[in-house]
Amino acid sequence: MVTARVETVVLDAANLAARNPNGKKADWRFVFVDQVKAACERRWDGVLVRAWMDASAESRLADRDRLRSARQAGWLEIAPGDADDLILEFADDHRAAVVSRDKFKDARRTYPWLEEPHRVWNWTWEKGEVTLAPRRLRPVTDEEVAAARRKKALKAGVIGLVDGQVWICRAPVGRCTQAGRSTTPKKTLNKYYCARCSYPAEEQVYATVLPAPPTLTLVVDGANRARLDLPPGGVVLGRGGPTRPDVTDVTGFLDGGAANDIGRRHLRIDLDDEGRPVVVHQSEAGSSFLNPRFGADGLPADHRLEPGTRYALDDDDELVLGAGRVRLRVSFEGDD
Ligand SMILES: [Zn+2]
Incomplete structure (x- = not known):
């Protein structure tokens, strides 16, 4: 590679x-x-x-x-x-x-x-x-770009964190030593104010995604076929069978020949220290792709996973297995 x-x-x-x-x-x-x-x-x-x-x-x-x-x-x-x-x-x-x-x-x-x-x-x-x-x-x-720009404009430069809260003093510069910076808030009638100057305080919310239990949706030929939970011990996905009880089968909706495109133990998904899903392509045969672009032939064209390398998965990511008929969509519950 x-x-x-x-x-x-x-x-x-x-x-x-x-x-x-x-x-x-x-x-x-x-x-x-x-x-x-x-x-x-x-x-x-x-x-x-x-x-x-x-x-x-x-x-x-x-x-x-x-x-x-x-x-x-x-x-x-x-x-x-x-x-x-x-x-x-x-x-x-x-x-x-x-x-x-x-x-x-x-x-x-x-x-x-x-x-x-x-x-x-x-x-x-x-x-x-x-x-x-x-x-x-x-x-x-x-459309997604436009929506993200509107959201950013609304937040007016306020970016934000996953849990815990930081409050920013919204006083004009010079009116408060904490103007534009973090401050201790006070709450009056469900509104927050800077405790130093009484100008409004605004909560800062960071964009790190909370690792709620992630789920995988098995998509075959464009149709959602199954929801796969990710147990804390991780999961091996591939061509299942009676001799491979450890493997979660993802080829059940394919006709015989196409299933051979997927390795017996095609890829493994684990949770890291933070509870975020991490994928490792482990099949000698076959290939996996993360959010690839597709060529004119309809086949995944780039971002092929290097076998044995750990790739973090994010909300809304799509893993494409083999020639692309089998896909896995990642979602973190509770994410907007
Ligand atoms: Zn202030």
């Missing part, structure tokens, strides 16, 4: 710093950003790593001394507003790879390279160790 050379990488530090141990409240530590930076440096020899973090995320860190070290070393900057804009501008200027779980739907037309292979990377945590894998963002329609 050809892997494009990555010379510069930009980290979405707020996204990386919030870790959700399976089903628990997010744990905020800059050490996770340090670990991902180290993983990038191991993977790409001589790579230049830069990172941006939202100002409001800084106050949630349990280890702010590490953040200070990163700023002093010059590879981390604090974004006064939405770090995403700075991350994408930098990536565009430097042809950098982006490490983030954001889908950047509002920016897909401004930066079409977001949908190219090897420009966006995801990570998984397994027993405290981080693994990077290329992420293919599912192409979006113009």
